[in-house]
Amino acid sequence: MNCCIHSGGGRSCMHARKGGILQLVARSLQRRHLSIAMMIAFFFLSIHQVAANVQEQPITISLKNAPLETVFAEIRKQTGINFIYTKDLLQRTSKVSIDVHNESLQRVMELIMKDQPLSYTLLDEYVVIKKKQSLPASWPVPEKEVHGRVTNQKGEAVMGATVGV
Incomplete structure (x- = not known):
């Protein structure tokens, strides 16, 4: 069959x-x-x-003392890229003046975020805006000079020894 x-x-x-x-x-x-x-x-x-x-589309923007939200809207209009953020984040930002011609999204974002308390991440057709992570304060380490001699088990000097602190 x-x-x-x-x-x-x-x-x-x-x-x-x-x-x-x-x-x-x-x-x-x-x-x-x-x-x-x-x-x-x-x-x-x-x-x-x-x-x-x-992300590769050239951006041309000329704005003076504009809120970030206005700059984001202009970028969105030219590229179609979406911004993800909360309005609370933008309340603590300063106004932006920018004048660029045929620049990449990466370069424009670097310029407008330079002096802001925010950071950004490019994810495909989205730009995620978030609060800048503050670096932990480090304690200053006092400098000290270390003097001494490196010896082996028999008490003989070891030539060319390196000591790290």
């Missing part, structure tokens, strides 16, 4: 025998899984490409 399975890729026929139908079904499923995997990979690659294109 012949058994045929029709799929999008064509027709597969096989004589019915022990394990034959199972092998035919398994091969058909493998083809479908491969097709699905390829579609998913294409989807994610195209999203990544769109994000890369968004």
Whole structure:
């Protein structure tokens, strides 16, 4: 007896025998899984490409004493990139004056965030704005001179020894 399975890729026929139908079904499923995997990979690659294109678009901005929210809106209008932040974060910021022509998003962000109490992270088609992490205060270490002699177990001087403190 012949058994045929029709799929999008064509027709597969096989004589019915022990394990034959199972092998035919398994091969058909493998083809479908491969097709699905390829579609998913294409989807994610195209999203990544769109994000890369968004970040590479040249930005031209000329603003004086503008709030950060206004600058973000202008960047969003030119590039389509989205900003993620809370309004509370922007309350403690200073106004920005910027005049750039055909600059990258990275460069524009460096310029507008330079003297702000905020940091940013570029994630695909998003810019995440957050509070700058303050560095812990370190205690000054007093300098001391160390004098001495490096010896082996017999009390003999060791030539070329290095000591680290």
